[in-house]
Amino acid sequence: MISLTTFFMGNSSVATLILHLVMLIIGGLIYKDDFLAAAIGFSLIYSLIVITLIISSFLYNILSQNISLINKSNIFFITIMYFPQYILAFLVLYKKKSIYSLYKTIKSRNSSIIYLILFTIVLDFIASFNAIINAKDNPIFTEIILTLLFIFIIFIIIYFSNIEKKSKEIELLNSNLEQNISSLRKLKHDYGSQISYLYGLHLMGNYEKLGELLKNIIDGNDNIINNIVVSNDTSIISMIVNTINLKDITVFIDENADLLETNVNELDFQRIVSNILRNSIEALDGSGSIKINTYYSFNYFVLKIQNNGPEIPDKILNKIFDSGFTTKENKESNNGFGLAIVKELVESYNGKIQVSSTDEFTEFTIYLPTIK
Known part of the structure; x- marks a missing residue:
């Protein structure tokens, strides 16, 4: 499936988005019993790879334009574009415990999972525009990317608007809850010591005094005793x-x-x-x-x-x-x-x-x- 996508679209901007989606689907089919874990792991590694490719591509374009002594050979291209990938692979293996800790942190928070997926999509658009800026993309694909970007921005605006709306609702509920808690604390402060004393009378078996004080409370006299x-x-x-x-x-x-x-x-x-x-x-x-x-x-x-x-x-x-x-x-x-x-x-x-x-x-x- 990946080979077919590359065959028909090459290294175009649209191919970047489609390949991302295809790999995510394949990973989901393989790890369908725990798709969420597979999606997080894939998105983490995918983000690192795409960031490295974007930086490498930027360096390649800068160096190929400004260093006339360098012949644009395959060795130069491989050194700039692929050597950083080997370094990345080594760092991932070396820091696998840290990456796993990050994975567990993200998995434990629903909002972090969504932000990670959105981040990978943003990286796809950055990589796509990198190809467009360097005039390496088909004009038709450029139009498709711009349309998809517009749709993505609209989606982001709607998504975060809903989050803000829910946040305000929660803030209002918390405010009402704090008022209720404050009232309960006041009641607890007012009657806590008196209840403790009544319980003490119960433990001591002084039921006559206990009954007298409870009657006073029923009659509206809540000033039980001090000291x-x-x-x-x-x-x-x-x-x-x-x-x-x-x-x-x-x-x-x-x-x-x-x-x-x-x-x-x-x-x-x-x-x-x-x-x-x-x-x-x-x-x-x-x-x-x-x-x-x-x-x-x-x-x-x-x-x-x-x-x-x-x-x-x-x-x-x-x-x-x-x-x-x-x-x-x-x-x-x-x-x-x-x-x-x-x-x-x-x-x-x-x-x-x-x-x-x-x-x-x-x-x-x-x-x-x-x-x-």
């Missing part, structure tokens, strides 16, 4: 929390791990928890909720302390454990050392500490090795 510690009163964390001025902050404690399973000194543990709690209370500016949770994760005792205060910017988050670092306007000599002390204590027990922050909450996570 409450929901926990096991005999736990170490509970005792630490009770020594701190919580202001109007609700604290919910859920302990599912025993500190005795670690080598951590109780006094050091108190310093770790109290420093993070004081930092959280300052971030909440006197009102909000704090959740403290302990559990086991493989060979670690995990302590999580979460507050629903404002998001901490990344530039501050990266320095939050630095000794002496503080965001307070009144930078007293004793400020900026609490979290640095926490990090030092945790690492002294071969533990690790992490912090994350979003617009919903800030969370400190501490991992302490358990006794093996």
Whole structure:
């Protein structure tokens, strides 16, 4: 089929487009079970070959016109036109892993596949006009190419107009969705700490108080309570929390791990928890909720302390454990050392500490090795 196309049309501009289509069809028939993968692989290699041919043809035309000493022999033509193809073949084999990575990236994105195919068609037109400019094309084929180019441009305009239209529709939907999410976040912020407290009463079996508060909510009185510690009163964390001025902050404690399973000194543990709690209370500016949770994760005792205060910017988050670092306007000599002390204590027990922050909450996570 390729030989017939070349026989009837030679190296004309139209032949370039037809050969591209013919090779794509043949590849599709051979790899019909995965035509998409075949089309991407073919288009990638085809693009590299056509780009090389366009550059080689340009160099050949420039050199053949300006270097009078060079006889336009077959050796000159082969050197300029075909030698770069051998170099390209070597580079493709040498960089096959990179090309395969590019192939996988394109295959994973529908838009990239379409852009790749459009790019190969643009290359065909560039190669075709290269033949037309150098007066190597039949006038009839030139007219056909110009007509096809006009049709292609119209198609591109319509295609990208539809994309822009869909993009605006998605943008409008996203805007409406953001408004709904914002409303839900406000509701969550307003009722999150109260729900946590109600759940704490349920865990403690205080159903009488729970029923009373639920009745208040039904009656329209949603101001449940402030400055409450929901926990096991005999736990170490509970005792630490009770020594701190919580202001109007609700604290919910859920302990599912025993500190005795670690080598951590109780006094050091108190310093770790109290420093993070004081930092959280300052971030909440006197009102909000704090959740403290302990559990086991493989060979670690995990302590999580979460507050629903404002998001901490990344530039501050990266320095939050630095000794002496503080965001307070009144930078007293004793400020900026609490979290640095926490990090030092945790690492002294071969533990690790992490912090994350979003617009919903800030969370400190501490991992302490358990006794093996």
